[in-house]
Amino acid sequence: MNKLLISIVMASFCFSCAAQDISLPNPQRTGGKPLMEALNDRQTTREYSDRELDEQTLSDLLWAAYGFNREDKRTAPSANNRQEFILYVVLKSGVYVYDAKANVLIQKVKGDFRAKTGKQEFVAVAPLNLVYVVDLKKNSAEGAAIDCGYISQNVYLYCASAGLGTVVRGWFDKEDVRSALQLNEEEEPILTQTVGYKLQS
């Protein structure tokens, strides 16, 4: 009887944990602007509206950034196939880790930490800030910097194709980011990137 009670309590506890995660719809892997048009439109944006991204857009964006386009390989290349990045997704509702295989955002911290991801005012207005965190067990921070550029450019091109604004950012306080994302000793933030709808002037 006691065992049954414990199982029920544990099951409901696990359910309430999982309920914070965001299961994303399957990414749409076709469509968008032709590559040459996306390259033509790629640019940095620093003025954003606070309009949220819907889950389909979020899914498409994250897949473009760092999803799997083959069984075990991704949309971005990495030296020696290290696949050393952990994509942190900072939304108004919390800090999440992108599980690319399961297509789920796993909530790590609840609450709005967007302002902690950078020094520029728009980081707290735009709906999404990505933080590219290297797993130091797989590569050094210096070694990972080049691989990071490919992920960031994927985001730039997706945004150009989808009519979104984006800016990759090196100007952030490492300690602020570390504490907001609750990073451990083996995780190091390399770059951040804001995404959102452009403010119409």
Ligand SMILES: Cc1cc2nc3c(=O)[nH]c(=O)nc-3n(C[C@H](O)[C@H](O)[C@H](O)COP(=O)(O)O)c2cc1C
């Ligand atoms: C590694 C890197 C770090 C950057 N850091 C910042 C930043 O912290 N803040 C910012 O507003 N722009 C940042 N940028 C964006 C550049 O300023 C921008 O790419 C450049 O001005 C050229 O503009 P374009 O992207 O529209 O071609 C960064 C770009 C790179 C590649």
